[in-house]
Amino acid sequence: MNPEKAPIIQMKNIEKHFGSVIALAGVSLEVFPGECHCLLGDNGAGKSTFIKTMSGVHQPTRGEIFFEGKPMQFHDPRDAIAAGIATVHQHLAMIPLMSVSRNFFMGNEPVKKVGPLKFFDHDYANTVTMDEMRKMGINLRGPDQAVGTLSGGERQTVAIARAVHFGAKVLILDEPTSALGVRQTANVLATIDKVRKQGIAVVFITHNVRHAMAVGDRFTVLNRGQTLGTAQRGQITPEELQDMMAGGQELVALEGSLGGTV
Amino acid sequence: MAETVQSDERVKEISSFRQALIRPELGGIVGTVAVFTLFLLFAFDSGMFASQGVLNWSVVSAQFMIIAVGACLLMIAGEFDLSVGSMIGFAGMMIAVFGVVLGWPMWIAIIITFVICCLLGALNGWIVVKTGLPSFIVTLAFLFILRGFTIYIPQTIERKTIIGGIRDAAEGDWLAPIFGGKIGQPVFQWLGDVGIIAVFERGSREGQPVVDGIPMLIVWAIVIIAFGHILLTRTQFGNWIFASGGDPEAARNSGVPVNKVKILMFTLTAFCATVLAVCQVMEFGSAGADRGLLKEFEAIIAVVIGGALLTGGYGSVLGAALGALIFGVVQQGLFFAGVESSLFRVFLGVILLFAVILNTYIRRIITGER
Incomplete structure (x- = not known):
């Protein structure tokens, strides 16, 4: 990650309200070309809402999006795709037959x-x-x-390769490893590394700290719709990340009873 | 290409037998061979394979083929059309009403009928796409609506359910022979002269071959099959048809206009039904309110025998055409062999069951499901 480089995408104080529910309460994030930016958070932390805002599915209630330095308004996912923001969803856009x-x-x-x-x-x-x-x-x-004969990890890789081939500058991966075995996860993480080396910005959403630590350059933790801060690789330990994700105290108590296996 | 790829030791080589199995046409090919073998053995002397016999089952097969192609592409796009049979009756009746009752020139009657029927097909598709209801229900409604009108209209204006006089009305028309005519008469005359096919021995047609040309119905079947096959396997739109039926949500995420594809396939199905209807009324010279009864199911069975999955996303136009051929040959072959014709339905049910079981097995092989 090169500090002289300008961020390819900047999300500033993004707020998203669904009726009376505040899903995002001012989240900021910037992603640089060629970095793998991990977005961590527990279920319900607002990860999905946040990346849907980034990929044009939702419009932010408040806040600004800058893409390549210019303010951007994505009206629908097509706008985002045309700009070069590709999303690989948990449920893949692949047809097994x-x-x-x-x-x-x-x-x-x-x-x-x-x-x-x-x-x-x-x-x-x-x-x-x-x-x-x-x-x-x-x-x-x-x-x-047929795609149906590929493993889950291979399917993820096909989806990633497809996005890259069609000119993605920012690649959003929504929990690509959540349903995979160890070897398949390793394959997907290796793919992420290859993509990053091509100068593409990768936003990697996960709730698995180990997967994040394996490839991430920077880590942003979301909790209850807010950013708990962004850390550089090497400045934070997996345990600290885990604690931040869980919001601190509960996990400490849990960890005691489970013997440190979480 | 294949030589440059290193093979992965984890990818099990699949035998060419299994590879052949996953071709959607397999069932159709096996069935066709079996059916022909059977009838060659047991009905060879019955005249089934003389020129007239061949023409007989070819025409019946071609009828099935025309509607099977439409049904096949629609099924691959993930939908059904149960109104095909009613559409055949309705289209024929429209021709009769415009061309005979109203006395319009036949070519205008034919063109207007095509426009009306294609719009009705599109309406079917539009309702399915907009409401998200299963096409089974929507087109079932149209099965009754169209059949009802097909009986009501001639009853009201002519007090009968069959309108004749179409052949006279079509006399000298430029468009009608495209559906009701024959081609290749000189070739068949020559074949008769040199003795390859039989000629009439006496009567007013003495010296003329018993088969004097290929009916346009067969030409239409071949053209529609070729069109459907190329559209499905060789064009961008074909990829969209597979995608729309395979997983509409995934297809939409990738930018495929799923709704447009489905509506167009409903329209094509209606078009095919209308082609068959026009060919029929030109051949019979009349339109009957009961034409096309049960054709929708026969089309679907032919498509399933041809290897298409009822759930969409997989299938083959050539397979469906072979399914239709099996149909035609068996239906007429049983007649030639002197077997009670009601047994044809038993055969249909049995072969349908086998085809569906085979297809389910094939699907598991392709998708690697266990």
Whole structure:
């Protein structure tokens, strides 16, 4: 993380109210190109609302968003996607019955013209898909392999590779590791590292401190709709992060009874 | 491409047998081979494979094929249309009303009928998409609404449920032969002359071949199958059809206009039904209020035999066409073989059950579910 670089996205004092419920009460965050910024917080801390604001699903009640230094208003997710903010959701935009290459180009199919007719350019799609997957360390049996046969981690990787291929500058990953096994998690974390090295800003949402510590450059903890501060890598221990996430005291008591296994 | 990829030791090689199994057309291919083998063995001398016999089951198969292609693409897009049969009756009746009762030129009657029926198909789709109701219910409503009108309209204006005189009304029309005509007469005359196909031995048509051309119905079937197959497998829109049926939410997240795709597929299904209806009224020279009864289910069965999943997102136009061929051959073959024709329904039920079980198994292989 280079301090001379300007942040690619800045969220300033974002507030979001749903009727009488205050989901976000002034959250600020900035993300730099090439960094992996981990957003931590327990369930209900406001992580999802916050990233939905960032990706254009929600409009903030108060607060400002600056993208590449300019104030931005995202009216819907399309605006955010067009600007270069891609979100990989917990529930993936992948269709198990379709092949990897058909999924990879879903909605952005490459087209080959034959006279006045336009055809799906399968050769191009297959080549690109195999290439991108190989870059991410996944060897497919073939581009026509169905997504349904991939593991959860591989599916996450396909989704990430797809976002990167289509020009994402900011990649928001919503709990990509929450449902994965140890090896698959390691694969996804390795993918995050590869993406970061390409100069893409990664916002990694998780409630698993160990996963965050493995790849994060900076850590922001949310609790009850507020930022509890941002820490640099190396300035904070996993235990401190864990405590912040849980809001302090309760966990200390819990940890006693569980013998420090949380 | 494949040589440059290092194989991953964790990816189990799948045998070519299993690879063949996951082709959606497999069931259709196996079924077609089985059906032809069976009838070649047991009904070869019955005239089923003479030129007239071939024409007979080809026409019946082509009828199934035309509606099966529409139903197939719609099913892959994740919806059903139960109003296909009623739409066939309705479209035929519209032709008769415009062309015979009102006396409009036949080409205007045909074009207006196509416009009305496609709009009705789009309306079906629009209601399904806007209300989020299952297409099963919405199109079931249209099954009754359209059939009701198909009986009511001729009853009210002509006091009967069959309107004839279409052949006379279509005489000399430029558009009608596209649906009711035949092509390739010189070729068939030559085939008759050189003795490859039989010719009439006496009567007014002496010397003419017993089969004097390919009905346009068959040409339409081939054109629609080719169009549907290319659309589905070779175009961007085809990818959207798969995506809309596979997981509409995921498709929407990726920017696929799911609603538009579904409405267009309902429209195409109505278009196919109308093509069949126009070909039928041109052939029979009349429109009957009971035309197309149960066709919607036969179309769906052909599609399922062709390997499409009832849940959408997977299937093949070629498979559906083979399903329709199996249908036509068995239905007419039982007649040629002298088997009681009601057994055809038994056959339908049995083969449907087998096809669905096979498809469920295939789905598990593709998605890796256990």
